Amino acid sequence: MTTIATATFGAGCFWGVEHAFRRKFGSKLKRAEVGYAGGQTANPTCNQVCGGSTGHAEVLQVDYIPDELSFDELLDFL
Template identity: 85%
Template structure:
């Protein structure tokens, strides 16, 4: 029996996050949807989340088979595919809805996310890591037009911080 697990990440505008994860992991992602999590409002919509008053982050939620793809591989890519050193910001996008966050689904994910974060923190030098490790709470799927947005709108906005970096480049740029 195949065990499917779920992971949720906030790393700025969810269009670019989804695009980057799909490009990197392809069919290893059994499901990938953008939405809202980490907030208090019930059934929030994009307009509400953009006000910054709901407490939600724009997030990507993925299902994966841990026999094919580990949670640590997902967290590793998460840190290498955005700027985790800026508080509530990615590129020109500002606000708590763009926070860098790993939204854990269980205690094992919380422990793994914290251990990985502690291990890579020195690589970011004095810039530090502003990533929040928080419980996922309720995930609210974003409106249909946000799903696969950059596939449907290849000229659409993509945050300039969403690209894969090597750990060597991260260390070199933070010394």
């Protein structure tokens, strides 16, 4: 059975980070999804988060197979 791991990275503008991760790691990422983490506002908009009024961070969450791609490789890419 293949083990899939999940990692979440807060790294500024999530669209750019997602694009860079997909370009660098391609099919080694089983899933890449952007969103917001933390904060106190339910269902915040991009403008609210970018304006700094919600306490949220923009994040990228990825699923990967550790036997094919290590967490250290992902982290070093940031």
